[in-house]
Amino acid sequence: MRPKPARPPTRTNRMESPLPRNTDAYELWDEAYEEDYFDAPAKSKPKPKKKERTIDGVVVRARGHHYDVATSDDKVISCRVRGRLLQERAKDLTLVAVGDRVKIVLEGRRKGQIDSVEERESTLSRQLPGTNRPSEDVIVANPDQVLVVFSVQDPEPHLRMLDRFLVVAEANELPAVIVANKIDLTGLDKAREILLLYEGLGYPILYVSATEAIEFDPNRSPANPPRPGGLDQLRRLLTGKLTVVTGPSGVGKSALINALHPQLNLRVGDLRSFEGKGRHTTRNAQLFQLPLGDNTFVADTPGIRELGLYEIDPGSLCFFYVDLKPFVNECHFPNCTHDHEPNCAVRQAVADGKVSPVRYDSYVRLLNGESFQLDEW
Numbered sequence: 504m505r506p507k508p509a510r511p512p513t514r515t516n517r518m519e520s521p522l523p524r525n526t527d528a529y530e531l532w533d534e535a536y537e538e539d540y541f542d543a544p545a546k547s548k549p550k551p552k553k554k555e556r557t558i559d560g561v562v563v564r565a566r567g568h569h570y571d572v573a574t575s576d577d578k579v580i581s582c583r584v585r586g587r588l589l590q591e592r593a594k595d596l597t598l599v600a601v602g603d604r605v606k607i608v609l610e611g612r613r614k615g616q617i618d619s620v621e622e623r624e625s626t627l628s629r630q631l632p633g634t635n636r637p638s639e640d641v642i643v644a645n646p647d648q649v650l651v652v653f654s655v656q657d658p659e660p661h662l663r664m665l666d667r668f669l670v671v672a673e674a675n676e677l678p679a680v681i682v683a684n685k686i687d688l689t690g691l692d693k694a695r696e697i698l699l700l701y702e703g704l705g706y707p708i709l710y711v712s713a714t715e716a717i718e719f720d721p722n723r724s725p726a727n728p729p730r731p732g733g734l735d736q737l738r739r740l741l742t743g744k745l746t747v748v749t750g751p752s753g754v755g756k757s758a759l760i761n762a763l764h765p766q767l768n769l770r771v772g773d774l775r776s777f778e779g780k781g782r783h784t785t786r787n788a789q790l791f792q793l794p795l796g797d798n799t800f801v802a803d804t805p806g807i808r809e810l811g812l813y814e815i816d817p818g819s820l821c822f823f824y825v826d827l828k829p830f831v832n833e834c835h836f837p838n839c840t841h842d843h844e845p846n847c848a849v850r851q852a853v854a855d856g857k858v859s860p861v862r863y864d865s866y867v868r869l870l871n872g873e874s875f876q877l878d879e880w
Contacts, residue, residue, distance in 0.1 A: 557606040563790035601788045602644035643802040648678045652750035654685040655694040666865040673823040684755045687712040713758040745800045
């Protein structure tokens with residue numbers, strides 16, 4: 504008796520059924536397998552995520568947790584920081600600052616997200632106000648130079664505060680230029696008398712009047728009276744650079760920028776005559792492009808009530824006073840603080856008249872932790 508042909512396995516029991524025992528059944532078994540294979544639904548591959556298009560920009564203003572970013576097509580996009588960047592943020596790091604070069608992802612026509620921040624080439628930083636532990640507060644990112652504006656009168660110049668601005672610039676390896684504003688109130692000779700010490704230190708000094716849009720050349724011949732320069736020297740100094748304009752409140756920083764570019768029309772606050780203190784008219788640091796060629800920006804910064812030094816070791820402070828620096832390595836003790844140690848070359852230089860006692864006193868006060876509260880002027 505011939506054996507009955509084996510039944511082909513069903514789809515439910517195909518894997519459990521044994522292989523057919525005769526050759527006639529193989530064809531039926533293979534057909535069942537083929538039908539089951541091709542009828543099975545194909546597994547779909549996950550679609551790759553669409554790569555988001557990013558746009559290059561520069562942060563021109565910080566407003567709380569939102570940032571205005573200027574793009575190459577002259578648009579300003581209001582952006583927030585992506586959550587991923589916030590999670591990666593270091594505890595004491597300023598994640599985004601004015602002047603940062605960023606990549607953004609658009610969300611509509613006028614809004615977007617900051618996707619990444621390029622590494623900063625330079626910074627102007629200060630100690631984060633309100634804390635005694637070292638915490639960096641980046642005022643402006645990627646600056647090329649610092650324009651330190653002081654008035655020669657109303658308010659009276661605070662030279663130890665000027666020293667602090669210069670130390671911060673030296674510590675950040677930024678060239679510093681001093682602008683003596685409001686010389687229309689004192690005249691050039693009186694203004695030069697106030698800042699004569701800093702001329703001798705080699706810092707460039709411009710004597711200007713922002714309200715009258717004039718500047719005077721201190722290198723004039725004694726036979727020729729000073730003549731208005733139309734701020735041309737200042738314009739040449741700023742062309743092609745990102746310049747931080749900083750200084751105490753009320754000295755005319757916003758007025759100076761308005762004189763260079765009247766279309767900006769920055770709000771200028773009058774001084775409180777009964778207190779002699781500047782109103783803090785510039786509430787946030789902001790970057791402005793000047794019509795002086797490509798990549799010419801100025802950063803208008805708020806008046807700084809408390810200027811602290813960030814990550815400057817007391818043993819290194821003397822190196823940021825350009826007049827004290829040449830004598831530092833001549834001291835008898837390698838860890839000399841130049842305050843009380845014997846055989847100190849810096850103190851001897853002061854005694855010999857090679858270093859100004861005023862500047863040395865400024866150094867010692869700063870070394871011992873003096874802080875300036877501008878409201879106490």
